[in-house]
Amino acid sequence: MLIYILRRFLYAIPILLTVNVLTFILFFVVNSPDDMARLHLGQKHVTQESIEKWKASRGYDKPLLWNINEDGLTKVKKTIFYDHTVKLFFFEFGQSDSGRDIGFDITQRMWPSLAIAVPVLLIGLMVTLTLALIVSFFRATYIDTFGVVICVVMMSVSGLFYIIGGQYLAGKLLRLVPISGYEEGLISIKFVILPVIIGVLSGLGASTRWYRTIFLEEINKDYVRTARAKGLSEAMVMYSHVLRNALIPILTGVVVVLPSLFLGSLITEAFFGIPGLGSYTIEAIQSQDFAIVRSMVFLGSVLYILGLILTDISYTIADPRVRLD
Amino acid sequence: MKKFCFAFCITLFVIATVGCSSPWNDPHPKEDSEEKTFHGSFSERPKHLDPVSSYSENEARFNAQIYEPVVQYHYTKKPYQLVPLTGTELPLASYFDENGKKLGRSADLSEVAFTVYEIEIKKGILFQPHPSFAKNDSGEFIYQDLSEADLEKVNKIGDFVNTGSRELVAEDYVYQIKRLVHPKLHSPIAGFMGKYIMGLSKLADTLRVADSRGELIDLREYEFEGAKATGRYKFEVKIKGKYPQFKYWLAMSFFAPVPWEAEQFYSQKGMKERNLTFDWYPVGTGPFMLTENNPNRRIVLKRNPNYRVEYHPADLEKEKARRLPLVKKALFSLEKESIPEWTKFLQGYYDTSGVLSDSFDQVITFNSRGDSRLAQEMINRGIRLEKAVKPSSSYMGFNMTDPVVGGYSRRAKLLRQAISIAVDYEELLSIFANGRGLAAQGPIPPGIFGYLAGEEGVNKNVYDWIDGEAKRKSEEVAHSLLAEAGYPDGREMGKDGPLTLYYDTVSSGPGSKAVLNWYRKQFKKLGIELVVRATDYNRFQEKIRKGTAQIFSWGWNADYPDPENFLFLLYGPNSKIVSQGENAVNYQNDEYDRLFALMRVSPNGPARQKLINRMVEILREDAPWLWGFHPTAFVLSHGWVSDAKPNLMARNTLKYRGIDTKSRAEMRKKWNKPVIWPVVIVISLLVIFAIPAVFVYRQHQGARIKC
Helix, strand or coil: HHHHHHHHHHHHCCCCHHEEEEEHHHHHHHHHHHHHHHHHHHCCCHHHHHHHHHHCHHHHHCCCCCCCCCCHHHHHHCHHHHHHHHHHHHCCCCCCCCCHHHHHHHHHHHHHHHHHHHHHHHHHHHHHHHHHHHHCCCCEEEEEEHHHHHHHHHHHHHHHHHHHHHHHHHHHCCCCCHHHHCCCCCCCCCCCCCCHHHHHHHHHHHHHHHHHHHHHHHHHCCCHHEEEEEEHHHHHHHHHHHHHHHHHHHHHHHHCCCHHHHCCHHHHHHHCCCCCHHHHHHHHHHHCHHHHHHHHHHHHHHHHHHHHHHHHHHHHCCCCCCCCC | CCHHHHHHHHHHHHHHHHHHHCCCCCCCHHHHHHHCEEEEEEECCCCCCCCCCCHHHHHHHHHHCCCCCCCECCCCCCCCCCECCCCCCCCCCEEEECCCCCCCCCCCCCCCCCCEEEEEEEECCCCCEHHHEECCCCCCCCCCCCCCCCCCCCCCHHHCCECCEECCCHHHHHHHHCCCCCCCCCCCCHHHHCCCCCHEEEEHHHHHHHHHCCCCHHHCCCCCCEECCCCCEEEEEEECCCCCCCCHHCCCHHHCCCHHHHHHHHCCCCCCCHCCCCCCCCCCCCCEEEEEEECCCCEEEEECCCCCCEEEEHHHCCCCCCCCCCCCCECCCCCCHHHHHHHHCCCCCCCCEHHHHHHHHHHHHECCCCCEEEHHHHHCCCCCEEEECCCCCEEEEEEECCCCCCCCCCCHHHHHHHHHHHHCHHHHHHHHCCCCCCEEECCCCCCCCCCCCCHHCCCCEEEEEEECCCECCCHHHHHHHHCCCCCCEEEECCCCCEEEEEEEEECCCCCHHHHHHHHHHHHHHHEEEEEEEEHHHHHHHHHHHHHHCCCEEEECCCCCCCHHHHHHHHHHHHHHHCCCCCCCCCCHHHHHHHHHHHHCCCCHHHHHHHHHHHHHCCCCHHHHHHEEEEEEEEEEECEEEEECCCCCCCHHHHHHHCCCCCHHHHHHHHHCCCCCHHHHHHHHHHHHHHHHHHHHHHHHHHHHHHH
C-alpha cells in the first residue's frame, strides 16, 4: 500500500503543475500586471512611474512565462510564473499583493471555517444517515412517501434561501442568536449554531434521498434476509449490516471532502460574517490579488488529491476485500 | 450516550449563561456592550493604514482618528474651513522670487519662483504608547534589535510587554514627507507631489539609486530642500511657484507625522511575516490608537492614554466642558452583506448606519412637497436622520476626441446640449436613488466656494427658472437643438436609421439592467439609439486611458474643498490621453485653461467667483459632461449617540461622538427579547410525528417475533 500511496503522490506533481499553469494563464488573460497595480494604487493621481514601482516591488515587472532576454534556464527562471509558483510546492505562500503574509492568514482563518464545516459534516452525516435508514425501514409506507416528498422539496430550494430565511427567522424575528458575526472561544457557539443548522438543513434533502437509494439497494440483498432470519432486531440489521455494506459509496462522497473542509464555504461565510478561508478567496478574486488566488487554488488542489488518496485508503478499511497494489 | 448528554447540557448551560447576562443575539462581547464603546461596521477591509499609502475613504475613517496632520477641518462650519490641529496656527505662506527675495502677499504669479510654508507645532504632544519607543533603564531601545528567536512568540503588537512614547517634534513631519518617495513604499501622490515640493523628485532618484545598490535607507540621513525642520517644533515646506491648495493637502494623512523609531521597528527581520507593519499597526498622536487589527473580523480603536487635553468645541464656553475623545473605545465589525448590517442597526447593535435602498421605504417618508423625513416607526425608536450633500460629482462624460459626440463644432455642441436636456437626472434620482441627490448645474458641488445656489447658479442651457424653481427644458427644445445639429428626430441627414451612440460601462449585472434601460429610454426620447457596451473593469479603464470610449459615467470625490479640485477635471493639460491626468473626457478649451491657471492661484473672493462663473459658463456651453448629480448622504443614528452630524470633509470626527451607555443597554434589552415558543412548538411537533413511527416500529418488531 505504501508504494501505491507514493505512486499517487508522484502522480500529483504533474497535476499540480498543470493546475498552476492553468490558474496562472486564466488569471493573467483577464488581468495584466498593470491592471493589478492600478487596482491596488487607486484611481487618483496614479502615474506610470508608480505603476512600474509597484510591479517591481512585487516581482510583476518580469515576463509572464518566458524571458527572451535571458539565456538557458534563466529564460524560465526569471519570469513571474517561476517566481510565484515554485515556492508553492514547498508550501511557502509568500506575501499577498496587499502586503500580508498568506501563510499566517491561512492559519488564522482556517479555524472559523472548521468551526462551521466540521459540525455541518458530522451532524449532517449523522442526521441524514439516520433519516435515510428510517425512511428505508418504512419503505413503501406513508412515512417513506412523505419523507421523499419532503426531501425533493428541500433539495429544490436554493441554499441562499435557507441562509436568508434562517437569518430572518432566528436572528430577526425570534432573536435567538446573532444574525451574523464571529468571536473566538466558547462564545463562538452562539455565532456558529445558526450557520451549522442551516448547513445541515440545506444538505438534508439531497443526501437523505441519495443514502435512501443506496440503502434500498442493500436492504433486498440475501445477507439482510439472513440477518433477519437469525432473529436480529431491525435496528441491528440496519445499523450493523446494511449501513456497513453501504459504506463504500458513502465514503466516496464523504472522505474526499474531509481535507478540504477548512477551505470553508464561500456563501455561508460571506452572509454570516465568518472570517474563514471561503470569504478570503472571494475577497482575493474581487481585489485581483493573484498571490492569494494562486495559493488558495494550489491548496485546494493539494487537498483534493489528498482526499482522493484518503478515500482509496478508507475503502480498504471499510471493505477488507479491497487491496491497494 | 451519557457523554453526549453531558456535553449537550454544558452547551445549553453556556448558552443560557450568556443569554441571561445580555440579549441572546448580542454580537458584541459583554464588556464592549456595557462600556462606553462606539459600535460601527465596515464592509471592505482597509488595504493600507500607512499614512504614506492610504488614500481611500474606508482607510481614512480609521487613520484620521490615529494620525494628526498640522491642520483639520472645523467639524461643523460650512463652507468647509481649515483650523489648526497640532499646529499652533494655520500654515503661513511666504512668496519668493527666483533670487530668493521675499515678495508681498499679493505678488504676481509670474514673479513667484517658490512658496515657503512655515509651520509651528504645539509643544508637549505625545505619541501613543508603542513598543518601538520602549527603552530599558539604561536608555537603550528594548525592541529595536530583535532576532528571529525574540519574535518566536509574537503574533500581534500587544505581545510586546513594554511600551514607551516620546514627544512629537517637527522632524517627524519632515520624515513623513521624505517617506512619500521611499523606493520601498508606494505613495499614490509621490509623482503628483514631485511636481510641487521642491527637490522631492531629486530625492526620489537619490533613494532609488541607494536602494538599487542594496543600501539600507535611513531617511534621517537624507536632507532635501523641499522640507526641513527649522527648530524642534518648527518646519518649513518649499513649493515650486504658487500652489495655494497645498494647505489642504496638509490636512491629509500623507502629511501626518511618523516617528522614525516605528519605521525602524517594523523594518526588522521577521516582522513582515507576522503582519507587523506600518500598514497594519499605525503609530500616531491622535485621540485613538489601534489595538486590534483583524481586518477579517474587526478593528478596535482605544482611547490613546497619552492624548493631550482637548475639549469639545461646543463646550468651550460652558462651565463643564467634555474632554475628548468622548468614547473609550470604538469597535468596527466586518459586515460584507447589507441585510445583517441593517438588522443589527435596528436591533441597536450598531450605533449609526446609512440607509439601504431596500429598506428606504421603511425608513423615509415624503411629505406633500416632496421633502424626505424619517418614518414614524423610526422616530418612535428614537432614531435620528442627518442629511448632507456630498462634496462629489457623478456625471456622464462625452469623449471629446470622439468624431460624433466630441469636438468643438457647433454641430457637436448642439448634440451634447440636446442630450443634456433629454437625460432627466431628477427622474433618475427619484427612481434609482430615492431622491438622495441633487441634480447638478455644473461641476462644483454645494459647500465648496464657487457653487452658486438659486437662479444665478442655474445652467440656462438645460433649465429655465420658473416660479423660483429650476425647471428642465422641454423635449421640444432638445428636439429643435438636435435638428439644428443636423440630426432631425435623431436621424443623421442622408443616412438610414437612427443615430447610434455607444455607452461604455462596467455595470452588467441584473441590478444595473434597469438603470441601463432607463439611459436607453432617455436617448430614445430624441430618437437616438444608445448601445450599451458592457465590459470588465480593467478593459473599461483601458478604454478611458486610451480615449476609445464614447460616452461613459464617471465620478469624483473631493480631495479638498476648493473649486480647483473640481475644475481641474476639465483642464486641458490634465487630459487622460495626453498626460494620464484626471480629465477623463479629454476636454480642451484655451480660454478655460487660461482662466483655470488664474483661478487656481487666486484667493477666495469676488474676483475668484467671477473667474469661476465664466469658466462654468464655458463648460455649460461646450457641455463635455452631462452634469449628473451630487449624491446626498443619509446618516441614521440612535438616540443614545451624540454629535453624529456628518462632516464629509473631516474624517476625524469620532472623537466628538458620545454614547449614553445606560440608555443603549436598556433599549437593546427591550428590542431583543428572545421569542422561544415557536422553537418549543417545532420540537413538540417532531416528537408527535415520531410517536407513530416508534409505534409502527415496535409493532413491526412484535410481528416478526410472532412469525
